Amino acid sequence: QVQLEESGGGSAQAGGSLRLSCVWSTYTSSGYCMGWFRQVPGKEREGVAVVDHDDTTTVADSVKGRFAISKDTAKNTLYLQMNSLKSEDTAMYYCAAHSHWGCDLGDAAYDYWGQGTQVTVSS
Helix, strand or coil, X not given: CCCEEEECCEEEECCCCEEEEEEECCCCCCCCEEEEEEXXXXXXXXXXXXXXXXXXXXXXXXXXXXXXXXXXXXXXXXEEEXXXXXXXXXXXXXXXXXXXXXXXXXXXXXXXXXXXXXXXXXX
16 A cells, blocks of 8 residues: 655645655565646646656646656655746645556556645736
């Protein structure tokens, strides 16, 4: 069982930055794919960025060049650095993880989810 807890959400102006953090509870992240997803009420959940156990990352086209995913295994923490924020980045952001084969932006494979942290960007 993996427990995930996000933090770092809040309000920002368009063009600003925020960094989200997600602390995981397992002894190691080895073998896990971990990622960030977001959802706006009434819309499907969208994959934002994921990082595989070998540190390979995949970033959605909608945020490429603005957002970056990273992890610090010494701190059991996953990060999402969000720069050049836009109003359309406003959403609830979730941290997720799974230990199955593959690591992509589709949410079906992810078994473990955090509670989410709200990001609101005003123009």
